[in-house]
Amino acid sequence: MRPSPHRAPGLLLALLALLALATQAPAKAPAKSLALWPWPSSVKVSPKLLNIVVENFLIDHGPNSTAGPSCSLLQEAFRRYYNYIFGFHKRYHGPAEFQGGAQLQQLQVSITLKSECDSFPNVSSDESYSLLVKEPVAFLKANSVWGALRGLETFSQLVYQDSYGAFTIKESSITDSPRFAHRGILIDTSRHYLPVKTILKTLDAMAFNKFNVLHWHIVDDQSFPYQSTAFPELSNKGSYSLSHIYTPRDVHTVLEYARFRGIRVIPEFDTPGHAASWGKGQKGLLTPCYNPSQQIEKFGPINPILNTTYTFFNTFFKEISSVFPDQFIHLGGDEVDFECWSSNPNILNFMKKKGFGRNFIRLESFYIKNIFNIITSLKKHSIVWQEVFDDGIELQPDTVVEVWKGENYFEDLKQVTSSGFAAILAAPWYLDAISYGQDWRRYYMVEPLNFVGSKKEKQLVIGGEACLWGEYVDATNLIPRLWPRASAVGERLWSPATVTNLDDAYSRLVIHRCRMVSRGIAAQPVFTGHCSHEYEMKK
């Protein structure tokens, strides 16, 4: 490969990427048969090839499994993975004719502990699994269904179809478990509404990359698409239009679709800033801004001085905590603008009475503490953006802090964890910030624990999130913008810290992206090349 195209000069990054490619060893043949993504913690592959004859192959429950045919989560997964492995290619091969030789006839899936078949996954769910592929039966063992789902994905990636349409798999043995428990994708349905279908597609792709958290930034300044049963006016007045909402049924669909893929859904209701759209359907909730002494038709953050505010949130979060089963609710807390608060005489009065002086951080702290108390009373845990921690606001011991500021995120991680709080890293993974060329390499090379800290501090980093904010993203471009760029983050959060070889990652990612394309995900190309089945828009 050589740098070729009509390229404007000065694109250093792109050139570097191209140079990196030029020096790359042609790892094509081995990768083709073993393009696992994310790479498991232990892989042993023998050269012995087993044939798989579609009509003779079965995915089934092991005899001693704690889950059986009544576990619809697994039943659905079996069907799904059977289709991923064989379904899309059916039209390309003729009638099955076994040519002799070693054959794999079955994948037996056994759950060894409590199956958790009907539960929702949570932050301490066990996703480990082991996979033993040998003639004539392959064994997938996991402590719970969540590990089985990850193992099924890995199994599907082991099967290789040659150019004549025959399916083969190498005898192999894999043991695997995630490096981090929290591996998230943030989607933003306020800046642009995302149709439910787009969210479901995203969940599919997340499962292909072993992501396990959908961080649903569901509302923000621009629109309030969440349809609340307690406060229907919020979306009636605050959504872009009445067709741009998520009904309780939509939310339920997303939750169940995610559960079936071992994905948690953490909703974010960001306050007290980023809340302009709440004001339309809930009069009196936002702070009226003054200019300079007279009230103007402008509103700021949530009004923290009124009892009605907390009555509202009590009811609202009560609904949220029952609609969303996850133990965590993301409370936002980022980018609170004090200008409006400082213009409002009632706010200033209140602060005086409370002895806050003109310290608005204390006012913010007062507000957030009240919200924390509501969340605690509902037996839920909170996640907040880092400002809440940075501003010295008193957190609950179980509060998780999400680090998003790009300047010095290792220092921020150090601060958060040395204060004893759990942290999620998002800062280096803002995927909405696009640039020309292979930016996945940058995301891939981030080492989340690359800060000076004790073992205990590092253990407090529970994972990370790839964030796709929605200012310039909607259903038209979400999928190709997210995939396979987020896959780089997916591997970083799942695979051992030692998996850092960029050339190897490149050759696997190229194949992994074609695999996503063949499964109907419009994942964009990593670089020049082709997939055997290109993406075609269905009309």
Place this chain on the structure above:
Amino acid sequence: MAGCRLWVSLLLAAALACLATAVWPWPQYIQTYHRRYTLYPNNFQFRYHAGSAAQAGCVVLDEAFRRYRNLLFGSGSWPRPNFSRKQQMLGKNVLVVSVITAECNEFPNLESVENYTLTINDDQCLLVSETVWGALRGLETFSQLVWKSAEGTFFINKTKIKDFPRFPHRGLLLDTSRHYLPLSSILDTLDVMAYNKFNVFHWHLVDDSSFPYESFTFPELTRKGSYNPVTHIYTAQDVKEVIEYARLRGIRVLAEFDTPGHTLSWGPGVPGLLTPCYSGTHPSGTFGPVNPSLNSTYDFMSTFFLEISSVFPDFYLHLGGDEVDFTCWRSNPNIQAFMKKKGFNDFKQLESFYIQTLLDIVSDYDKGYVVWQEVFDNKVKVRPDTIIQVWREEIPVDYMKEMEQITKAGFRALLSAPWYLNRVTYGPDWKDMYKVEPLAFHGTSEQKDLVIGGEACMWGEYVDSTNLVPRLWPRAGAIAERLWSSNLTNNMDFAFKRLSHFRCELLRRGVQAQPISVGYCEQEFEQT
């Protein structure tokens, strides 16, 4: 002339009237009024004027009428209005189209006249143009003037438009070599090009990475040079389909076969065509540009371009000529010997020799040609009617300086440098592309007349059918307006408003056009 063909609405909705002015690209002259007329989907018609040179059977317009009827009203049926007294008026629910010269079976070309006038008033609903190509542009404008009220009634406001393009060459480049684009992606792009009044599809068919064009004289080219000789090729039938689909939309197909560089994929199918590179005294096994020292090279090119000249009807071919790397030529002793014999002392002369020979071949087939700017920069002697395409932003000189120099030398120029759509950055980058003024260089008015237009380029290193459409639209729309509309159409707020609206209209038409800001469209893109 025809009488009034539209229903006059008694209601005047000033607020909604602004919707009627959300036209993209903005016409040269437009006047709109609050007065509005109702259109009835069930029996709305496009009809040829009795005096029109084109009549039923003119496939370009017959097909366009059907297309625009579908775009306007969909193919479903609509609730019938309450007839009674209105019935005879409904029969006149018609846009009358009149063209002066019929070119229904011809291909559009660089000189095609795309002017049209559109008159919607109490007496007339009339589209007049000199050619069918102008009528196509007018139909597009008409379709953008029609709007739907919240109750679902279709309206068009009283309007007078006189419109014509600022530049005759308004192109979009797609690269089908770095990634293969399925035929459907190309055809869909042609549709959206027509919505934006683009009129040239610059098809960068082949390059180093792959050779998807199936040649009937040299079938080995795709057999050995494509990504997959069965699935990743364009057959003769595919190419025909693209050309006809483009023609029906008034779009020229400018085929590019880039040589002598960017040709690695040609090598496997035509042994001996590429220069063997040497490492020391032995061939290294790698290959460089086309070998300019062999007669067999020119025999091949002669036969190959004879085929290309007959397959692609446009007068112009794009011959590439960019980024020729001299290191391989330099390493090869036979090349050095050849240069000595010819008395060349620098590789630019060798390049020049190759290109001049190629240009002579193509000229013999009665074709004109477009080349990338290096051919001019390297002082290759070319025919005075050569078109030079400017793509480099800063080297060897700033692109505006380059435009100045090319036109000063008397050549026609095409601008692409600021319009590389494959390059992405965060945010509304369409604004920078929109603000480019192609004639902002020092030069006489004769020089400026030599700028025939520009092209938006979507190179394919990181683009295939998964991300082509949202990366193209509506960003390419910014360039489309710059090339069609008056240079005075440059108010950013006005452009933003119309482009936001236009992108929602694209969504409505099923085009996966990405957002330019926060907000929403009534009809969002639905995942399949």
